[in-house]
Amino acid sequence: MRGVSHVDEVRAADELAGLGRADAVASLFRSQHRRLVGLAALLVDDRAVAEDVVQDAFVGLYRRWRHLRDPNAAVAYLNRAVVNGGRDRLRGGQRAATRRLMMVPRAETLESAEQGAIEHDEADRLWRALTRLPTRQRQVLVLRYYLDQSEAEIAETLQVSPGSIKRHASRGIDALARSMEAGS
Template sequence: MGGVGWHSTGQGVERTVERTLGHLRTLDAAPAQPAGPLTLEDLYRQHRMRLVRLAVLLVDDAATAEDVVQEAFTGLHRHWSGLRDAAAAVGYLRTAVVNGSRSVLRRRKTAREYTPPHTTTARSAESLAMLTAEHQAVVAALGKLPPRQREVLVLRYYGGLSEAEIAEATGISRGTVKSTASRALDALQRIMTAG
């Protein structure tokens, strides 16, 4: 998927992010849709791992990511009768994962105010082993971005979403998506240059 030209001077870092998260997206590609009506079980089987990877990229913790995705599917189950089609169900899940990840990050921030901060990188050895050193550096740098910046880049380059879809999933305007992406790429450039 080509870059959207969010930033002219950071195109090198944009290409690097696009390569890394595009590689992960390819690894997690959803299988072909079954014939007939889509069930909740089909959605779970087809999208669970991709949503877990999305959550891991946002919250940087595999166990928490699993919990966030499980909550998203639980919410989908509660709202199943009100959804119009499979695309709406996937959009609901994506938005639920973003919102659940935000909640986790807010709780972490509150907890850090009472206890000394600690660093955890709970990505599985398996997922990191599948990445080159360059890809690992990009994923590590993404973890240092503010949550909204990380969300926008992950949804664009891992999720493969358009600006409009990112705006819908995150509840921000398209203009804010664009400016946030630009700031995120600038920050990522600084992080990767300093590291």
């Protein structure tokens, strides 16, 4: 379960140099929208709500563009806005357990149809276990393993201490392992 690497974020940010606000936000939308919707869907467990969260993040970025000290920080701003927006939506009870973004392996990487079915089942079990985690544990694990962020980056995104990130990650992984062993 991998998202966009830090190198990809830097490359996307470098493309913003010299662009006006509308062009820069449009460029970010083209390069980051799909990834951010995936991130939000992992956090809120509802594709429609995820789309709304990402839309709100881009609207916020557009409105605050002139206040960004460094336009290259726009990707980090979007990550933080999506995480915070997802958390706000969960607090508001806007979550549906019936809609899920499935994490299915790409067809070209599958060895056989049976292998694909097994991997799909494992991904679905992992997804169900992830959605049962407390919000902060889910956020930490999604940022770590979907966005491939470091502990320091996660701490900055969630605005908590690195020690808190380690604690939530450890507890989340333990809970996922127990759930997977139990055959949820």
